[in-house]
Amino acid sequence: MxxxxxxxxxxxxxxxxxxxxxxxxxxxxxxxxxxxxxxxxxxxxxxxxxxxxxxxxxxxxxxxxxxxxxxxxxxxxxxxxxxxxxxxxxxxxxxxxxxxxxxxxxxxxxxxxxxxxxGIPALTAHRCLTVAEGGPDRLAPGALDGRTVLVAGGAGAVGNAAIQLARWAGAAVVATVSGPEKAALARAAGAHHVVNYRTGDPAAQIRAVAPEGADIVVEVAPGPNAVLDRAVTAPQGVVAVYANNGGDDVALSVRELFTRNIRYQFVLVYTVPEAVKDAAVTDVRAAVAAGALRVGEEAGxxxxxxxxxxxxxxxxxxxxxxxxxxxxxxxxx
Structure with missing residues (x-):
């Protein structure tokens, strides 16, 4: 104490x-x-x-x-x-x-x-995955069928939960990481594709596997990743920001974002409505019961x-x- x-x-x-x-x-x-x-x-x-x-x-x-x-x-x-x-x-x-x-x-x-x-990582991931235009507002098998989710920082606790929950809900999952060790963890979590944002052209690599762009971006570093997110977010997509890694300031290209109707949604799970938290707890509990959420190095x-x-x-x-x-x-x- x-x-x-x-x-x-x-x-x-x-x-x-x-x-x-x-x-x-x-x-x-x-x-x-x-x-x-x-x-x-x-x-x-x-x-x-x-x-x-x-x-x-x-x-x-x-x-x-x-x-x-x-x-x-x-x-x-x-x-x-x-x-x-x-x-x-x-x-x-x-x-x-x-x-x-x-x-x-x-x-x-x-x-x-x-x-x-x-707790907080899984509930945060759930919120990030349920704020897209047109829903879903709940997660279950099939809820994200046809959607592409980009998880920034796929080796973190929230990133890991987001990958696993998105996979359980049927999304195609791309994760970005900073090196080969973290890439192995993101793959272990279940990411279909993993991109090292420090090598080559990460936007081109993401577009190569998701030509239409990401419908949902689960974002841990909105400032440093603003240019990349703008390049790979699909029209009508959402960038769900749950942390401020890299600083509080974010520079946005307004014209390009509003032309494609891209939305930024900021997420702090402690202050979302109580009903939203209760729904997230119910869905996370179901994912655990289904064996869709795991921990340990073998789970990323x-x-x-x-x-x-x-x-x-x-x-x-x-x-x-x-x-x-x-x-x-x-x-x-």
Missing amino acids: YSETGDSGVLRLTDRPVPEPGSGEVRVRVVRSGVNPTDWKSRRGALSHPEAVPNQDGAGIVDAAGPGVTGVAAGDRVWLWEAAWGRPDGTAQEYVVLPERQVVPLPHGASLDLGASL LPLHHFPLERTADAHDAVESGAVGKVLVDVAPE
Whole structure:
């Protein structure tokens, strides 16, 4: 936890009372806590509570359920999302209490590593894939049939989820990466075509496999990629921006974009409407049940484990750009 903002040195291990779930709430014994960029950025930002426990995502075992809870019961394996948004209690602790809607059952065969890797990356990817002109606004097999999706940064956590969800929904998927190692990860995730944007003419390479252009661009670096996105986005297409890698400023060619009716959609999953988040959780849960979402190097998302007492190192790993998913091992399964 931390009681002041700053670098990872403000994090400290401490004992706290085990919380009791209230009406509509669930207490979970956390086994894995997932670390996202917003976790270290929040730790460096403004502190809205006297004390805060970091990390939005996680997975574990239901320990107790409060009155009115019907969807989960003690002993259920679950994944958690958005635990620390507007609350002081994230998942980097042994027990966390959350509203039932943020506690989602894991199907048989889905690991807690996978559960802790879902949350913000998968919900962000879902939103990016469901903002195109004419839909779909939900994902399921066939929902993206006939569409081409370009995933920038195909080796990142959101990129990995976007590739897997787009494949599950029937899209043709192209991913851009910065080198051969990341190319291997994007292919393992399921990208049909992978382009190294640092070699040759990436726009020509993308157009060679997607002559009509990309209907949906899942964009992690809108500033550096603005020229490329303009060159490869299809008419009526959308560039869904979920991060600001490379800086906040984006230079757009207005005439060329409005001539082709290209839309930019900015995505921050924490602040999208609640109904949109609930729909995304439902679809991600279905994708997990179908075996469409996987983790590990063989799925394009290497896992990096840190014990709870090294949560600061886990935050530093994410801040320094670790390739894959960083997990904190809170307790034995």
